[in-house]
Amino acid sequence: MTKLSVNINKIATLRNARGGDRPNVVQVAKDCERFGAQGITVHPRPDERHIRYRDVYDLKEIVTTEFNIEGNPTPDFIKLVKDVKPEQVTLVPDAPDAITSNAGWDTIRHKDFLTQTILELKEHGTRVSIFVDPKEEMVEGAALVETDRIELYTEAYAKGYHANREQAIAPYIKAAHKAQALGLGINAGHDLDLDNLKYLKNNLPGLAEVSIGHALICDALYFGLENTIQLYLRQLK
Numbered sequence: 323m324t325k326l327s328v329n330i331n332k333i334a335t336l337r338n339a340r341g342g343d344r345p346n347v348v349q350v351a352k353d354c355e356r357f358g359a360q361g362i363t364v365h366p367r368p369d370e371r372h373i374r375y376r377d378v379y380d381l382k383e384i385v386t387t388e389f390n391i392e393g394n395p396t397p398d399f400i401k402l403v404k405d406v407k408p409e410q411v412t413l414v415p416d417a418p419d420a421i422t423s424n425a426g427w428d429t430i431r432h433k434d435f436l437t438q439t440i441l442e443l444k445e446h447g448t449r450v451s452i453f454v455d456p457k458e459e460m461v462e463g464a465a466l467v468e469t470d471r472i473e474l475y476t477e478a479y480a481k482g483y484h485a486n487r488e489q490a491i492a493p494y495i496k497a498a499h500k501a502q503a504l505g506l507g508i509n510a511g512h513d514l515d516l517d518n519l520k521y522l523k524n525n526l527p528g529l530a531e532v533s534i535g536h537a538l539i540c541d542a543l544y545f546g547l548e549n550t551i552q553l554y555l556r557q558l559k
């Protein structure tokens with residue numbers, strides 16, 4: 323079964339727009355779980371443009387499914403994860419000023435740093451996933467840094483889907499087969515939506531979890547949050 327983890331970054335974007343507490347991030351997370359979400363994902367960025375570190379502590383108290391914290395493993399981020407002890411942490415090599423995540427780890431070049439960071443986090447009882455491009459050599463590198471899972475960065479798939487979905491998914495299938503052969507769990511995320519999700523799910527072997535935020539929250543503006551979560555879950559059946 324492929325689990326749906328709802329990324330609620332954009333709820334915090336809307337909340338921050340007025341400086342108040344509406345929409346309430348904690349309440350939305352509770353409702354997402356009540357509507358069927360099998361996980362909650364947040365990506366606290368150094369500039370706290372959307373999810374703030376305070377939100378992460380508050381969410382830890384109420385998330386009853388799986389809490390997945392994504393981010394660049396800066397010292398502040400590592401402290402946050404150690405304090406909160408989520409079910410999963412996903413390490414992403416984002417530059418502080420990146421408008422959004424835009425690359426996977428070079429697991430070969432950063433082998434020592436990733437290994438040390440991953441072991442430190444696993445010692446705190448958190449499952450570790452690392453954000454990687456669909457390149458077999460990067461997956462091979464991931465197997466050498468003690469990570470539990472990889473998260474395949476699906477922006478390229480989403481961009482190529484409408485033009486030629488067979489071509490768009492091909493590197494992801496190869497990367498997933500390589501990950502399975504190496505005993506790595508497989509997550510996926512970034513720019514997944516109601517158009518491209520089912521094809522990914524049906525063709526990617528061993529897909530354990532998708533984390534979806536931007537498109538899902540945009541869809542909820544038209545279809546409502548409960549209905550939208552149900553629509554995404556139906557794509558994963």
Ligand SMILES: CC(=O)[C@@H](O)[C@H](O)COP(=O)(O)O
Pocket residue numbers: 329331332365392414421422423453511512535536
């Ligand atoms: C790693 C990943 O793909 C998501 O966390 C994405 O980066 C969402 O971040 P924003 O909501 O800031 O775009």
Ligand SMILES: NCC(=O)COP(=O)(O)O
Pocket residue numbers: 329363392473510511512513514533534535536537538
């Ligand atoms: N890891 C991907 C994620 O959490 C959400 O990405 P997106 O759906 O907002 O592009």
